[in-house]
Amino acid sequence: MMCHATPAWAALQAHHADAMAQFDLVQAFADDPQRLAQLAQQAPHVYADLSKNLWTAQTETLLQTLARECGWQTRRDAMLAGAPVNTTEGRAAMHWLLRMPPDGGALRQHPVVASWPEAQWDTLAAAHDTLNAMLALAEQVRNDRRITDIVNIGIGGSHLGPEVVVQGLEDWVDADKRFHFVSNVDGHELGHVLRQVRPESTLFLIASKSFATAETMLNAHSARAWFLRQGGCAEPGAAVSIARHFVALTSNVAAAEQFGITRCLAFADWVGGRFSLWSAIGLPIAIAIGQEQFRDLLAGAHAMDAHFFTAPMARNLPLRLALLDIWYRNFCGLGNRCIAPYSHGLRRLAAYLQQLEMESNGKRVTHDGRSLGVPTAPIVWGEPGTNGQHAFFQLLHQGQDVVPVEFIVARSGGKYLGAHQHSLVINAIAQAQALMLGRHGASAHQDCPGNRPSSFLLLQQFNPASVGALIALYEHRVFSAGAIWGINSFDQWGVELGKQLAQQLRQREEQDDWAGVDASTRDLMEQLGPAAT
Ligand SMILES: O=P(O)(O)OC[C@H]1O[C@H](O)[C@H](O)[C@@H](O)[C@@H]1O
Numbered sequence: 001m002m003c004h005a006t007p008a009w010a011a012l013q014a015h016h017a018d019a020m021a022q023f024d025l026v027q028a029f030a031d032d033p034q035r036l037a038q039l040a041q042q043a044p045h046v047y048a049d050l051s052k053n054l055w056t057a058q059t060e061t062l063l064q065t066l067a068r069e070c071g072w073q074t075r076r077d078a079m080l081a082g083a084p085v086n087t088t089e090g091r092a093a094m095h096w097l098l099r100m101p102p103d104g105g106a107l108r109q110h111p112v113v114a115s116w117p118e119a120q121w122d123t124l125a126a127a128h129d130t131l132n133a134m135l136a137l138a139e140q141v142r143n144d145r146r147i148t149d150i151v152n153i154g155i156g157g158s159h160l161g162p163e164v165v166v167q168g169l170e171d172w173v174d175a176d177k178r179f180h181f182v183s184n185v186d187g188h189e190l191g192h193v194l195r196q197v198r199p200e201s202t203l204f205l206i207a208s209k210s211f212a213t214a215e216t217m218l219n220a221h222s223a224r225a226w227f228l229r230q231g232g233c234a235e236p237g238a239a240v241s242i243a244r245h246f247v248a249l250t251s252n253v254a255a256a257e258q259f260g261i262t263r264c265l266a267f268a269d270w271v272g273g274r275f276s277l278w279s280a281i282g283l284p285i286a287i288a289i290g291q292e293q294f295r296d297l298l299a300g301a302h303a304m305d306a307h308f309f310t311a312p313m314a315r316n317l318p319l320r321l322a323l324l325d326i327w328y329r330n331f332c333g334l335g336n337r338c339i340a341p342y343s344h345g346l347r348r349l350a351a352y353l354q355q356l357e358m359e360s361n362g363k364r365v366t367h368d369g370r371s372l373g374v375p376t377a378p379i380v381w382g383e384p385g386t387n388g389q390h391a392f393f394q395l396l397h398q399g400q401d402v403v404p405v406e407f408i409v410a411r412s413g414g415k416y417l418g419a420h421q422h423s424l425v426i427n428a429i430a431q432a433q434a435l436m437l438g439r440h441g442a443s444a445h446q447d448c449p450g451n452r453p454s455s456f457l458l459l460q461q462f463n464p465a466s467v468g469a470l471i472a473l474y475e476h477r478v479f480s481a482g483a484i485w486g487i488n489s490f491d492q493w494g495v496e497l498g499k500q501l502a503q504q505l506r507q508r509e510e511q512d513d514w515a516g517v518d519a520s521t522r523d524l525m526e527q528l529g530p531a532a533t
Helices: 007-019 027-033 037-038 057-069 072-081 095-099 119-141 162-170 187-194 214-229 253-259 280-289 291-311 317-331 349-361 393-398 419-437 463-483 493-511 521-527
Strands: 039-044 047-048 149-153 178-181 200-209 246-250 263-266 336-341 379-382 403-412 452-460
Touching: 007 057, 007 162, 027 037, 027 072, 027 419, 037 047, 037 057, 037 178, 047 317, 057 072, 057 317, 057 463, 072 291, 072 379, 072 463, 095 119, 095 149, 095 393, 095 463, 119 263, 119 393, 149 187, 149 214, 149 280, 162 178, 162 280, 162 349, 162 463, 178 187, 187 214, 200 214, 200 280, 214 246, 246 253, 246 280, 253 263, 280 291, 280 521, 291 317, 291 463, 317 463, 336 349, 349 379, 349 463, 393 419, 403 419, 419 452, 452 463, 493 521
Parallel strands: 149 178, 149 200, 200 246, 246 263, 336 379, 336 403, 403 452
Antiparallel strands: 039 047, 047 452
């Protein structure tokens, strides 16, 4: 049954109309002394306070019924069983397997895991072989003092996860090496990096699951051409070779070898691009922070996996966040969510989540190809605090639109404790309070309406484990919302269209064939003129 045809959906609509129309957050706290206890919880590494949202315990109970009626638990357990939950591509989605210890770790007693066939244990063992090979390579690179610069060339899932984690864990990063991320096909980005590095001390990581993404391939070819033009770093008289300075991270080893790369770290096709930082795509992270810390990152994510696959609905944080998303999107008509990490390290978190959430759940058709007819993924956007406070927070406080804000804050951890961290966290707490309380009785232009919702995700410590747990939390939240909407969160067919049309435009340009092309597109192509060589 489609989500909006369930009895729970109708009950939620009635609840919104009857009980929530006049809902006031300040009043809700006054009326219910249990509100905080009911709507806040501890999960592995992350404390979540969801009490400053426009909902009640009753709302959540109704949402849990919706999850039940939509078969959330069945879908969750199918993912854990390794079933092909990515239905349109006929694949499993097993990013969580990449962070599972060889014996199943905290999930080994789980009934689904306990009944895994032997082949699934073999898959887990193979994932560990790959992990060990990746970590060995990472250590080798870390110990190679001749290598000072790591350049990751990749886009989307082959870029955003590693970048957000390497930036986030800067305090743990090997200070002798610099990390660069090149994603955009705009040559300025690659050029900017190449001006800073020397071939003999640079390791290029060509990160692409498909090894076919146009932007990555063009950047990789240009990087190789630059490397060879510089004479590579061949000994006098020896042939110039990219062998020691290029590594491929891919599911398509044949294409990487065809490109000329001999050192390849492979990962399976059941690792979705935007869920791939735990796989070979994580090599830049492992080089940056070292194998022990990388294992901590995995352990933090595994702790969140165990929570997700075992905690009851009422205390299952990824599910609770997904239910809140559905409540806002489908019943309150709120179409976007602001991501506000109060953390310089997590300054690219919003970009990462834009791919994770909007590429996963920006869909309008169910698993079985029916038109869903209700909105799905919200538009997520944001910037780190406190910078955002001095920019778009004005709209959040006094604009016409109500935008749920998500504060992501670390209590402690990292180098810069003390005054800076304290001030940062107090600012986040004050913003959440200001959004809720508003200001009344001043002049009209100073009045803030208040009653504006926010969630607070507090990392107990900022470290590799908590960053791993935070990202896994988001992954499972996205999956849960997708499962309730009945969509496939693991494909991205919409992205393909633009790629195909870009390819077609190149062909039309070569053949000077514009038959049937709309006037606007043709005019823009003419204005662009021929490609420079
Ligand atoms: O890793 P690649 O195969 O190069 O793909 C890189 C990215 O591009 C694609 O177009 C998809 O939109 C992303 O999901 C993917 O992560």
